[in-house]
Amino acid sequence: MKVLNHGSRKIEESMRRKKILSWLGLVLLAILVLIQLIPGKLPEVRKVVPNDLLANNTLNDTVATLLKNSCYDCHSWETQYPWYSHVAPVKWLVGYDTREGREALNFSEWETLSIRAKMKALSEIGEEVESKKMPMPIYLITHAEARLTEQERQILYRWAENYSNQLLE
Numbered sequence: 076m077k078v079l080n081h082g083s084r085k086i087e088e089s090m091r092r093k094k095i096l097s098w099l100g101l102v103l104l105a106i107l108v109l110i111q112l113i114p115g116k117l118p119e120v121r122k123v124v125p126n127d128l129l130a131n132n133t134l135n136d137t138v139a140t141l142l143k144n145s146c147y148d149c150h151s152w153e154t155q156y157p158w159y160s161h162v163a164p165v166k167w168l169v170g171y172d173t174r175e176g177r178e179a180l181n182f183s184e185w186e187t188l189s190i191r192a193k194m195k196a197l198s199e200i201g202e203e204v205e206s207k208k209m210p211m212p213i214y215l216i217t218h219a220e221a222r223l224t225e226q227e228r229q230i231l232y233r234w235a236e237n238y239s240n241q242l243l244e
């Protein structure tokens with residue numbers, strides 16, 4: 076049996092650790108490469124949006140810009156996908172949020188809604204914006220430009236309220 080002194084045992088231990096780490100790295104890399112082969116596309120993007128909210132209504136520039144910058148990636152057909160959203164597993168997350176977001180509210184289909192549905196949507200928009208649930212916090216990590224200040228939240232909230240009142244008239 077080999078008797079190791081304290082120093083060489085330490086060296087051996089650290090080499091073993093490095094070996095395990097480089098193996099782990101390789102396995103992770105292999106997994107990352109392999110999951111790219113899993114089929115599945117990001118939700119479709121449409122350029123022609125005849126029923127879009129912004130295309131059919133004269134909105135105040137500030138409101139239009141806020142909606143476009145902070146909401147349209149998930150709540151319209153005009154999603155702008157950054158390069159990394161094409162790489163799994165980010166792709167799955169972005170795909171899921173875009174699909175669910177459009178289902179809950181799609182500004183590109185705004186004019187197809189009844190007055191009642193528009194009012195319901197507007198009240199939800201006000202609520203989501205005021206309670207800071209939207210835009211989704213995870214989205215803000217990579218989209219600093221979508222972050223809303225307190226004042227901008229107020230602007231959107233008031234827009235939703237006024238628009239809803241106009242629909243009643």
Ligand code: HEC
Pocket residue numbers: 142145146147148149150171172173175176179180196199200203204209210211214
């Ligand atoms: C990263 C994607 C993403 C962004 C950006 C985003 N949303 Fe959402 N939104 C979702 C998803 C996903 C849902 C559905 C699940 C949920 O309610 O959390 C949703 C749901 C909603 C709903 C419906 C809530 C309900 O009560 O059913 C409203 C209203 C809404 N969002 C408004 C907004 C507004 C306004 C903005 C911009 C200020 C915005 N969202 C930005 C993903 C997003």
